[in-house]
Amino acid sequence: MSDSSGDAVDYGTATTLPAKTFFVSMLTRDIELDDAILDLLDNCIDGVVRSHSGQDEMPYEGFEAIVRISEDYFELEDNCGGIPIGIARSRAFRLGRQTGDIVDQDERTVGVYGIGMKRAIFKLGRNSTVKSISDQPFTVNINSEWLDSDEWTPLALEPYRPPDGARLGTRITVHELYPGVAAKLADVSWIEKLRQYISDHYALIIAKGFSVKIEAHGVTSKPITPAPFVLAAAGELGGDGVQPLIYRGNIEGVEVEVYAGLLSQPLDEDQISERHGEQDGRSPAGWTIACNDRVVVSRDRTYLTGWGTAGVPSYHGQYSVIAGIALLWADHVQELPLTTTKRGLDASSIVYARLLDVMREATKSLTSFTNKWKTKEARREPLGDTKQKSLSELRAFDGVTKVKNGKLKGLYTYKPELPTPPQEKRRPRVSFAAEKEEIAALRDYFEDEELSNSEVGRLAFDEALYEAGYAK
Numbered sequence: 001m002s003d004s005s006g007d008a009v010d011y012g013t014a015t016t017l018p019a020k021t022f023f024v025s026m027l028t029r030d031i032e033l034d035d036a037i038l039d040l041l042d043n044c045i046d047g048v049v050r051s052h053s054g055q056d057e058m059p060y061e062g063f064e065a066i067v068r069i070s071e072d073y074f075e076l077e078d079n080c081g082g083i084p085i086g087i088a089r090s091r092a093f094r095l096g097r098q099t100g101d102i103v104d105q106d107e108r109t110v111g112v113y114g115i116g117m118k119r120a121i122f123k124l125g126r127n128s129t130v131k132s133i134s135d136q137p138f139t140v141n142i143n144s145e146w147l148d149s150d151e152w153t154p155l156a157l158e159p160y161r162p163p164d165g166a167r168l169g170t171r172i173t174v175h176e177l178y179p180g181v182a183a184k185l186a187d188v189s190w191i192e193k194l195r196q197y198i199s200d201h202y203a204l205i206i207a208k209g210f211s212v213k214i215e216a217h218g219v220t221s222k223p224i225t226p227a228p229f230v231l232a233a234a235g236e237l238g239g240d241g242v243q244p245l246i247y248r249g250n251i252e253g254v255e256v257e258v259y260a261g262l263l264s265q266p267l268d269e270d271q272i273s274e275r276h277g278e279q280d281g282r283s284p285a286g287w288t289i290a291c292n293d294r295v296v297v298s299r300d301r302t303y304l305t306g307w308g309t310a311g312v313p314s315y316h317g318q319y320s321v322i323a324g325i326a327l328l329w330a331d332h333v334q335e336l337p338l339t340t341t342k343r344g345l346d347a348s349s350i351v352y353a354r355l356l357d358v359m360r361e362a363t364k365s366l367t368s369f370t371n372k373w374k375t376k377e378a379r380r381e382p383l384g385d386t387k388q389k390s391l392s393e394l395r396a397f398d399g400v401t402k403v404k405n406g407k408l409k410g411l412y413t414y415k416p417e418l419p420t421p422p423q424e425k426r427r428p429r430v431s432f433a434a435e436k437e438e439i440a441a442l443r444d445y446f447e448d449e450e451l452s453n454s455e456v457g458r459l460a461f462d463e464a465l466y467e468a469g470y471a472k
Helices: 020-029 033-051 085-092 116-124 144-148 179-185 188-201 203-207 269-275 350-373 391-396 436-445 453-467
Strands: 064-069 074-078 125-133 138-142 169-177 211-215 230-233 245-251 254-262 286-291 294-300 322-329 387-390 412-414
Touching: 020 116, 020 144, 033 064, 033 074, 033 116, 033 169, 033 188, 085 138, 116 125, 116 169, 125 144, 169 179, 179 188, 188 203, 188 211, 188 294, 203 294, 230 254, 245 350, 254 350, 254 391, 286 350, 322 350, 387 391, 436 453
Parallel strands: 064 211, 286 322
Antiparallel strands: 064 074, 074 169, 125 138, 125 169, 230 387, 245 254, 245 412, 254 322, 286 294
16 A cells, blocks of 8 residues: 555554453353363373274273362373373464364364363463373473463473383373362362262263272262163063164264163152152253263253254153163264363254254153053053163164164164053042142141152042042
């Protein structure tokens, strides 16, 4: 551009670099502390996958992560292969992936956006050290001076001499914890919840051999046990009576397996009434979804997994016996419907949309089944006795057939013919609401504190019939 005299004018350039303090603040705002800690564990698993090829049944056996917690510091140490020096130089400490990055191709990792470790460190505190033992051991420090500076200065990788006998792995230590973080890490009840959170979201990974321990004052340091997933079946899988529904196949390059069914016998009306308003707490009901073995949705009972949408009823107490799990695997992690926090699903993903069709179909079948059996008059004998089947047993079942048309075309399914109650003439039903104090007074009157609400009602009704002079 020229001025009025015709001479060229240099306007300079406009900076586009993000302000570091703003960027770090926004990066950590939308992730909870427990999810940040799981991001660090995810890095351990990705290290295992990169260093330990093979698709055997126990791919994580022999690998472990130890989380050390106090109000003064946070530390995670693993033996999962460490960070190769080339990766450390090029991307391990960079915030996000660059266009053209070829990362972990043909390896079933869970790190997709390239921000997990850095965001977790920034969430925890202002002074951190990463020590890695791999092809070339190194240490790197991210301190408050670097965080407070607006300059994006490269981090110095310093040589590190590990102690004799040290295993390949990484140790991340964070000091200068933020006050809110320090308060949680000093709270025994919060740490216990973290143990359970890891048990839920790392259930498949722990079941395949990985070990996670938390060392903190007031809590056990024993390895965390995986949350179980089981479904009820009458006799052998594929037989008569109550059976789970099974879907398998490939959706847009993602390997998918879905298992849904009952946790126990359907509830009758009295049981449903007694559960009304109760907190579900640790109930295993609802949908669980895992991507490359990492659980991203645990026991969900919302629209996210189809409840209350497209003809599927909203979740309530009657459906507390219904559970399902969807397992997704992809060699290219970008194909999985993951969000950056790995708590939830990317609603714009075609894989998620088609998976939702599968889950809705299964849920509709199971809610319809429980509707048929909820009446008190329905005889329960045709349901038969059921036994719990583990996820490994469900996955080993091979009695599936290919779907040839419809929304699920191309998938392989097992849809059992679930039992229906015998047709019997229904008698008129008498029911009414009563205050808890009134029910308690009747229990005292009948001198039996163990009576259920329905038994109290029946006895009161019989008493009234007797006083009315009615006798069968």
